[in-house]
Amino acid sequence: MSQSDASAEQEAGAPGTRSMKEYYEIAEQVLPGAGLAVYSNPDDIRFVVHKGEGAKLQDVDGKWYIDYSMAASVNILGHTHPALAEAMTDQMSRGHLHFGNLNVPVIELAKELVDAIPCAEMVVFGSTGSEANAYALRMARSFTGRDKVMKFEGAYHGAHDYSAISTFGGGATETPHITNFPHGVPDSAGIPQAVQDTVLVAPFNDLEAVRRIIEEHPNEIAAITAELVQRNIPPHPDFHQGLRDLCDEFDILLIYDEVVSGFRMSYAGGQGYYGVTPDLAAYGKIIGGGAALSAVAGPAEILNHANPRRRGEDDYVFVNGTHCGNPLAAAAGLANLRELKKPGFYDFLNGQAEKMREEAQKIFDKHDMPVLSYGVASFWNVLFRDAPPRNQADMDASGDMIASKEFDLELVRQGIYVLPINRRYFSLAHDDEILEESLRRIDAACRVWTTTH
Numbered sequence: 001m002s003q004s005d006a007s008a009e010q011e012a013g014a015p016g017t018r019s020m021k022e023y024y025e026i027a028e029q030v031l032p033g034a035g036l037a038v039y040s041n042p043d044d045i046r047f048v049v050h051k052g053e054g055a056k057l058q059d060v061d062g063k064w065y066i067d068y069s070m071a072a073s074v075n076i077l078g079h080t081h082p083a084l085a086e087a088m089t090d091q092m093s094r095g096h097l098h099f100g101n102l103n104v105p106v107i108e109l110a111k112e113l114v115d116a117i118p119c120a121e122m123v124v125f126g127s128t129g130s131e132a133n134a135y136a137l138r139m140a141r142s143f144t145g146r147d148k149v150m151k152f153e154g155a156y157h158g159a160h161d162y163s164a165i166s167t168f169g170g171g172a173t174e175t176p177h178i179t180n181f182p183h184g185v186p187d188s189a190g191i192p193q194a195v196q197d198t199v200l201v202a203p204f205n206d207l208e209a210v211r212r213i214i215e216e217h218p219n220e221i222a223a224i225t226a227e228l229v230q231r232n233i234p235p236h237p238d239f240h241q242g243l244r245d246l247c248d249e250f251d252i253l254l255i256y257d258e259v260v261s262g263f264r265m266s267y268a269g270g271q272g273y274y275g276v277t278p279d280l281a282a283y284g285k286i287i288g289g290g291a292a293l294s295a296v297a298g299p300a301e302i303l304n305h306a307n308p309r310r311r312g313e314d315d316y317v318f319v320n321g322t323h324c325g326n327p328l329a330a331a332a333g334l335a336n337l338r339e340l341k342k343p344g345f346y347d348f349l350n351g352q353a354e355k356m357r358e359e360a361q362k363i364f365d366k367h368d369m370p371v372l373s374y375g376v377a378s379f380w381n382v383l384f385r386d387a388p389p390r391n392q393a394d395m396d397a398s399g400d401m402i403a404s405k406e407f408d409l410e411l412v413r414q415g416i417y418v419l420p421i422n423r424r425y426f427s428l429a430h431d432d433e434i435l436e437e438s439l440r441r442i443d444a445a446c447r448v449w450t451t452t453h
């Protein structure tokens with residue numbers, strides 16, 4: 001983007017009560033790394049969000065960014081959609097933000113989830129996707145009487161101890177993690193060895209490796225947990241059905257992490273998109289409309305292990321939290337799902353993503369850049385590769401992850417907000433005008449890249 005273009009993106013005066021510099025001076029004192037969760041931007045592209053509208057974010061200095069993070073997939077309708085605002089305002093008029101008890105919106109949402117999700121006869125609510133994934137594993141252990149679980153290298157299932165093993169590859173660093181299958185590598189200090197010993201790790205898209213690990217641990221594995229699309233890695237055509245078959249053969253529960261794919265890939269989620277039904281599924285993000293809400297979905301035979309009236313029984317599964325079933329989040333989630341059910345929603349969403357994948361590839365090719373624009377449904381990936389990666393080791397071995405990260409940072413400088421080396425997400429607000437503006441900014445980023453590299 002030229003300097004004049006960038007200036008046009010600024011509004012007169014700063015929307016925030018302080019300048020960007022002032023906000024960061026405070027953040028550096030009170031937040032580790034002046035960031036949230038695992039994200040802390042480099043100094044030259046730091047920004048503090050003031051507001052969101054449609055497919056855009058505005059920072060406190062007045063600059064607008066086209067948003068392809070969408071709060072890590074949460075905002076599937078875009079920012080400040082009137083249906084969500086109306087539903088949450090209506091719910092707030094009925095009392096406090098939270099009741100701490102069974103309430104009308106959460107019952108209605110539970111019914112909608114059970115009707116929509118192929119594997120669901122019941123749901124159990126939590127507050128975060130991490131919780132939902134942890135509860136699903138706990139239920140699987142209780143139901144099967146086994147301790148070990150299997151996950152895939154590079155898969156992200158939240159921040160709990162059983163997830164934070166062999167999640168992050170080293171492609172964009174100088175110290176790659178090497179998994180000695182099925183032994184994983186902890187992603188964090190503070191994870192007990194006993195937890196590490198119960199988590200088996202396999203390469204994604206490799207059914208032979210999965211079978212071999214299962215056979216090496218007979219009658220020990222409670223569940224295999226998987227994302228439907230593992231971050232930047234699409235599944236091979238036979239992978240999910242193969243997992244289902246292996247789980248059936250060895251009497252292992254199949255858990256799908258639908259925190260991202262649920263209600264995004266289709267109204268029936270990733271399991272509906274691929275036509276494979278798991279035993280349990282974890283949900284978050286979209287089902288709360290942007291508020292904190294998550295759920296585990298599955299058959300009554302398993303979910304009833306969390307029945308509070310069974311508390312004290314040997315196979316009772318403890319599920320609890322102050323904000324479980326928050327009515328404001330449930331009201332927002334219901335409003336979200338009503339919009340997703342409207343005719344043509346997924347045709348539009350997935351169609352816009354496909355259009356962007358194709359048009360962005362034309363720009364990369366025009367600039368003779370070795371970049372691949374690809375994805376599934378409403379996911380969009382941009383990597384310095386010639387083919388989609390098969391697994392995490394394939395991602396790391398390419399040697400181009402550093403270039404991918406640097407290019408993504410240039411996109412942010414040009415006013416396209418993405419999380420580096422992460423997939424992008426589309427929303428209802430990503431219309432043709434937004435796509436055209438995005439392509440102009442991508443072209444500008446490519447011009448800078450080819451000049452400086």
